[in-house]
Each structure stands twice: as structure tokens, then as C-alpha cells.
Amino acid sequence: MLKVIVNVCPSAKLKEIAGESSVILTDAELYKMLNGEEKFGPFMYDQNSIEGLVDAIVETGKVKDIVLHTFNPGLLNWFEDNVAISSFYMLNEQGEPELLFSYKSMLEKLDALGPGEAVSDTDFERFSELHTEKV
Secondary structure (H helix, E strand, O other), X not given: OEEEEOOOOOHHHHHHHHOOOOEEEEHHHHHHHHEEEEEEOOEEEEHHHXXXXXXXXXXHHOOOOXXXXXXXXXXXXXXXXXXXXXXXXXXXXXXXXXXXXXXHHHXXXXXXXXXXXXXXXXXXXXXHHHOOOEO
């Protein structure tokens, strides 16, 4: 299962969400992968193959637990809307992961914006007062 955490998440909480058997990827690891310093699976990626890396992460998430923590809208925009809807999480006010697009107002953003743009357009500090209706 793939979980993409799109807001602030302390490393201890990230490890808790991931559990023992999950792969954790952060912007630091993604940076190394996109600069050809590290592989993801058997392949090397670079700045011109972001789409391929995202596809590989999504496919790997179908057979292995992956927790990806990134705020990078350029990367998040490569996720298809249906994947974003089922995989993008935020930490709520109680510090628990919650599906970001389970809120009607967030889901409506995808009518005009890509997933990364929708995340960038979100005020997470005021989220609970701005987004109240669940889908």
C-alpha cells in the first residue's frame, strides 16, 4: 500500500505510520534518486525521468508498503488523480493520518488543479476550519 504524506510529519511519526516492514522515502532520498546517486528498485532515474520514478513508486506500492513524505508539487503532480485520491494523506490536528481528498472541497480542487497544485494551494494550519464536509 502506498501512503503519501503531504504535510509536516515528524520522523518518529513517519516511522510509526510506516511500521516495521514499510519502505520510507523522503525528499532527501528522492533528491538522490533524481540525481542518479541512488536506485529505486533496479533502475536509476534522473531529473528527466520523474514520471518513471513516480510510476515505479506506485507500482511497488501495489505489492509492498511504501510511505512517501514529500511537499514537492512538481513530483506530486505526476501522480494520477485516482492515485492521489486513495494515497495522499495529511496529519490531522490529532496527529493521525487522514486521507486528504476525503474532503469535498479538496476533491473539487482536482477539477482545476493537479494533485501537487492542490496540495500547494492548501493552508494546512487552518485546514479544519476551511475544510469541513467529508465526501
